[in-house]
Amino acid sequence: MSSNSFAYNEQSGGGEATELGQEATSTISPSGAFGLFSSDLKKNEDLKQMLESNKDSAKLEAMKRIVGMIAKGKNASELFPAVVKNVASKNIEIKKLVYVYLVRYAEEQQDLALLSISTFQRALKDPNQLIRASALRVLSSIRVPIIVPIMMLAIKEASADLSPYVRKNAAHAIQKLYSLDPEQKEMLIEVIEKLLKDKSTLVAGSVVMAFEEVCPDRIDLIHKNYRKLCNLLVDVEEWGQVVIIHMLTRYARTQFVSPWKEDDGLQDNEKNFYESDDEQKEKTDKKKSYTMDPDHRLLIRNTKPLLQSRNAAVVMAVAQLYWHIAPKSEAGIISKSLVRLLRSNREVQYIVLQNIATMSIQRKGMFEPYLKSFYVRSTDPTMIKTLKLEILTNLANEANISTLLREFQTYVKSQDKQFAAATIQTIGRCATNISEVTDTCLNGLVCLLSNRDEIVVAESVVVIKKLLQMQPAQHGEIIKHMAKLLDSITVPVARASILWLTGENCERVPKIAPDVLRKMAKNFTSEDDLVKLQILNLGAKLYLTNSKQTKLLTQYILNLGKYDQNYDIRDRTRFIRQLIVPNEKSGALSKYAKKIFLAQKPAPLLESPYKDRDHFQLGTLSHTLNTKATGYLELSNWPEVAPDPSVRNVEVIELAKEWTPAGKAKKENPAKKFYSESEEEEDSSDSSSDSESESASESGEQDEEGDSSDESSEDSSSESESESGSESEVENRRDKNSKTKGKGDSEYGEKENENSETSDSSNEESSSIEESSSDSESESENELESRKVTKEKEKKTKQDRKPITKDVSLLDLDDFNPVSTPVALPMPAFSPSLIADLEGLNLSTSSSVISVSTPVFVPMKTHVLLHRMSGKGLAAHYFFPRQPCIFGAKMVSVQITLSNTTDRKIENIHTGEKKLPTGMQMHVFNPIESLEPEGSITVSMGIDFCDSTQTASFQLCTKDDCFNVNIQPPVGELLLPVAISEKDFKKEQGMLTGMNETSTIIIVAPQNFTSSVILQKVVNVANVGVVPSGQDNIHRFAAKTVHSGSLMLVTVELKEGSTAQLIINTEKTVIGSVLLRELKPVLSQG
DSSP states (O other), X not given: OHHHHHHHHHHTTOTHHHHTTOSTTOOOOSSSHHHHHHHHXXXXXXXXXXXXXXXXXXXXXXXXXXXHHHHTTOOOGGGHHHHHGGGGOSOHHHHHHHHHHHHHHTTTSHHHHHHTHHHHHHHTTOSSHHHHHHHHHHHHHOOOGGGHHHHHHHHHHHHTOSOHHHHHHHHHHXXXXXXXXXXXXXXXXXXHHHHHTOOOHHHHHHHHHHHHHHOTTOTHHHHTTHHHHHHHGGGSOHHHHHHHHHHHHHHHHHHSOOTTHHHHHHHHTTGGGGSOHHHHHHHHHHHHTOOOOHHHHHHHHHHGGGGGOSOHHHHHHHHHHHHHHSOTTTGGGHHHHHHHGGGSOHHHHHHHHHHHHHHHHHOGGGTGGGGGGGSOOTTSOHHHHHHHHHHHHHHOOTTTHHHHHHHHHHHHTOSOHHHHHHHHHHHHHHHHHOGGGHHHHHHHHHHHTTOSOHHHHHHHHHHHXXXXXXXXXXXXXXXXHHHHGGGTOOOHHHHHHHHHHHHHTTTTSTTHHHHHHHHHHHTGGGSOHHHHHHHHHHHHHHHHHOHHHHHHHHHHHHHHHHTOSSHHHHHHHHHHHHHHSOOTTOOGGGGGHHHHHTOOOOOOOOOOTTGGGTTSOTTSHHHHHTSOOTTOOOOOOOOSSOOOGGGGGHHHHHHHHHHHHHHHHHHHOGGGGGGGHXXXXXXXXXXXXXXXXXXXXXXXXHHHHTOOOXXXXXXXXXXXXXXXXXXXXXXXXXXXXXXXXXXXXXXXXXXXTTTHHHHHHHHHHHHHHHHHHHHGGGSOGGGHHHHHHHHHHHHHHHHHXXXXXXXXXXXXXXXXXXXXXXXXXXXXXXXXXXXXHHHHHHHHHOOOSOEEOOOOOOOOOOEEEEOTTTTTTEEEEEEOOOSBOTTOTTSEEEEEEEEEOSSSOEEEEEEEEEEOOTTOEEXXXXXXXXXXXXXXXXXXXXXXXXXXXXXXXEEEEOSSOEEEEEEOOOGGGGEEEEEOOHHHHHHHHHHSOGXXXXXXXXXXXXXXXXXXXXXXXXXXXXXXXXXOOSSTTEEEEEEEETTTOOEEEEEEEEOSSSEEEXXXXXXXXXXXXXXXXXXXXXXXXX
16 A cells, blocks of 8 residues: 555655655656556665665665655555665674665565574674674664574673673673574573673663563672662763663662651650550660661662753652662652653643642642642643642641632633543542541532533533531532522433432421422333433332332333333332332331431542552652552562661672782782772771671772762862872772661660770771871972882781771770871871881870860850740740760760740640751750640750751640641751860861962951950850960860861961951861851941
């Protein structure tokens, strides 16, 4: 058929003749049937001639036209013999296009393709990677079982190819071969295992796709490659990211324990009031025992940047990952990204809104801030409108319902009748969910009964019927009003609903019900089947309750129904007659006829149609269709106990052992040092504690791929180029270690004493490495190379002498000190062993010079947490006591004073739901059983603000109420004062210059020039320690940040003319600039 239409276009002067190469060569007669059919024979003659030409330019032109035909969806299969001859062409461009053609038609023309199979095999050895990859694609597209062994061999060879592009195509071919011959599964798994170890980002997505297709249950293949996949994820191409994220979501659900237990623990607190102290303590210990696995955290952290991807599928994949495996407190960040996708085209909107609809049922709070984003636009298609309505219904609560009802009033007037009907159903659902607005909604729906549009009226009747079922006794007037509408409404469902309501409430409207039955009996034969059934029901109910008036009428209707055309109505008629009209044949059932017909009916439950979809993984086809699609892989439930996490360390350990000889060789040959720094770091990390080895291996892999964290790049920005590489690696490793240790408050609190030895020794090691790198800046350029070699040897010596360093570090008894004594390394003239001896000597004879000191006494500033009016008599104030927190070294101590201003006892005061920014953690106070009238109590909390002034939001609850409260820390309360000598202060200040320094000139009032006033003003603003100063005009203060332990150095230098310079040096530049802003006005004012 297509060839005939082709010929017709040719004759009628269509432009396609030229495009297909049919110019002057066409010899078709302009008229006559013979010409129409003979054109089929000549159609592509010129292309065939060009392909058989001796000139490469003609062949290339012909191939371009043919590929163009394929791109437009036209059939070019008849050219297969002519094209396949050119598969051995020496021209690369022609060869590429021939392979593109063959991939498309090899499956259709299998016999002809098999003739050239030797050429494809030769092409697999071609020096050009594109040709090798194309040959493999063609080979895997020939779907003939006889060549399975050849394909298997080709895939094995390609998987070991030097080109990542060829290896990627090998991964694609695995899926094709598996679908052709599933018996090859075991051999294909071996190839997949090999390709999973590939470090190329080009291969990662394709091999995971092959893994999902061939052996999705072989989780053991992922263990060794888990961290690598997490770290590569950002650089993989977009569709590969989608596949990897979905696979890692399933992996996480099998390997880690549920992070939602800590959230569930909060709800259990309410029950603790009724339990004994031992049970309560047991529960608390169980709750505290959860700490997130570092690998679990790695996955969540590395997928977060992808929420900003331009690809909607990637954003959706990350969103479902956060939904299924992240702690509930952290899942909120996906809402903004999903709302952003609503600006995409309608197909994307539809999928995203479906997923939001499912999410909003369980966690309303996530999308409440974006309520207006779900308002319906006039340009939206109906499917989008109804989904937005669904979400608005899920998000409706007492606070926003009035706004939403005003919005719904507009929607009801829409020209889109299907949407208007859906809006009325939505109003009905809101009325059932929020009891405060039930009457308002009902009155609004009754007003709609007078609408001109029949569909709106009909839908209103159906919804009112459902609402009245919930409280029928109160609404006799509405039923009367609806009965009058029977004359005008023609929609069967609406008429049936009115009849059902009238019958159900026939005793409440005794005058109207018989009249309704009379009117219906007149038109019984012309009514819809649905209405006829309800007329029969109404007659039966009236016969049982008011037989005097309706006995003859009911018998008349039963006689009409007996001869109706519909067998359902005939059956119903016979059933009702036997049940309500007693005779000798009637059984025992007729005694209970009234109970059967007028039984109390349960009110209908108006539920979201998306309520039962949450068991499917979000973002999948199964979730969209609400039915299990072919190939869907179900998410498993969280394991009760996490499987052994060490299985993910195997790869790192093997790698470290493998590179040990190379490390020895490097001592003799300094030129090769550059290529193995990351491996050496892995060596040293293996001798550390377990948690440190895990995090160090992560950073080692990241460094291999060229990724470095923001912190490390900032820290090393002011150093010379030659030193920046090694410094950033050390910084990166130190940051990772500290992050691993600080995963949860409870973990930190329990393990602090156990790990003090290890952490102190690792801190001393890292600080000495830092010191050595900073000292080297002052050396001349020609000594840099030898310096590096010495450092290299020094690292090795440190590993050998690890036990000595560990013993020595026991002298450092300060728990709150993350910065150990800087050790100046000797010049490279000394031998490595002597350097190590001197280091040990230095560490053993010097105690720490930077330690947490007692805060300077200042009057405590209290802040209102909950006003007595808002708290229904419960008032709460909080203040910062400026003491190290007992719940965790990274937490800021907060004391809350709770007061009962009522004349009754307030019971069960506790914290409810927490809404904390990502990373922030809170240790709540124990529930207070009761608070006497006019009584007050002070409780302690710990909050890890992560060195930021972000607000910690949570609920303060009593037995009856919950109140939303916020704690926002002043920047000065995020610090702990430290004792430091003037010499060490200057030394640390010298290391924190450039971007780490902020300063400003201020005009100081004359009365503020005294040291006591400056001390009082600075200490009032910030919790800093005073540093002894040898100069009267310079005042120095030192502190460290509570979370990260970064030094905060404040200098106030008084100058002539009532001016002063305020300087702040710190790695935490954001906190430094905020503190500068707060100190400036305080020091300036009189």
